[in-house]
Amino acid sequence: xxxxxxxxxxxxxxxxxxxxxxxxxIMVLELHPPEGTGIADLIxxxxxxxxxxxxxxxxxxxxxxxxxxxxxxxxxxxxxxWSNAFLLFCLSLMPFTTSWMGLHPGETIPTALYAIVxxxxxxxxxxxxxxxxxxxxxxxxxAKAIGSDRKGKLSLLGYILSIVFAFIDPLISYxxxxxxxxxxxxxxxxxxxxxxxxx
Numbered sequence: 001x002x003x004x005x006x007x008x009x010x011x012x013x014x015x016x017x018x019x020x021x022x023x024x025x026i027m028v029l030e031l032h033p034p035e036g037t038g039i040a041d042l043i044x045x046x047x048x049x050x051x052x053x054x055x056x057x058x059x060x061x062x063x064x065x066x067x068x069x070x071x072x073x074x075x076x077x078x079x080x081x082w083s084n085a086f087l088l089f090c091l092s093l094m095p096f097t098t099s100w101m102g103l104h105p106g107e108t109i110p111t112a113l114y115a116i117v118x119x120x121x122x123x124x125x126x127x128x129x130x131x132x133x134x135x136x137x138x139x140x141x142x143a144k145a146i147g148s149d150r151k152g153k154l155s156l157l158g159y160i161l162s163i164v165f166a167f168i169d170p171l172i173s174y175x176x177x178x179x180x181x182x183x184x185x186x187x188x189x190x191x192x193x194x195x196x197x198x199x
Contacts, residue, residue, distance in 0.1 A: 012076065051105075066087075066125075073132060114166075155180045
C-alpha cells in the first residue's frame with residue numbers, strides 16, 4: 001500500500017474504537033449474577049469483578065493513549081495498519097484471560113497467561129509507536145513527545161516481571177499489574193503537550 005496523505009486516519013480510528021468497545025462488551029458479558037439473593041452470595045464473585053475492573057481500566061488506558069497516538073499521524077501506510085491490527089489482536093485476548101484468571105484467583109497458569117497477554121499488548125503498542133515514528137521521521141511530533149520512552153520501557157519490564165512472578169507468587173503479579181495501571185491511569189500528556197507546542 002502506498003503512503004497517502006491524511007490529517008487523522010478516520011477509518012483507522014473508527015475501526016479501532018469499535019474493537020475497543022467490543023472487547024469491553026465481551027468482558028462485561030462474562031459477569032454473571034449469583035444464584036442467591038443475599039450479599040454473601042456476591043463474595044465468591046469478588047475475584048471475577050476485580051479481574052474485570054483491572055482489565056477494564058487497562059483497556060481504557062490503551063484507548064486513551066491510542067487516540068493521542070493517532071493524532072500525531074500525517075501519513076498512513078500498510079505497516080501502520082498492520083501494526084495497529086496486531087495491537088488490537090493482543091487486546092482482543094484480554095476477555096478470555098480476564099475470565100480465566102477471575103475464575104481461578106491465585107493460580108499460576110491463568111495469571112501467567114494474563115501477564116503474557118498484557119506483555120504482548122505492551123510490545124504491540126511499542127511496535128505501533130515505533131512504526132509511526134519510522135513513517136513520520138525522527139523529528140516527528142511523536143518522536144519528540146516520547147523521547148527515550150522510559151515510562152513505556154518501565155511498564156514493559158513490569159509486565160515481564162509479572163510473568164516470572166506468576167510462577168513464584170501470583171499475588172506479586174497482581175501488584176505489578178496494578179502498579180503499571182496506576183502509572184498510566186491518566187492519559188499520557190507527552191503527546192498532547194507536544195501537539196500544543198507545535199500548533
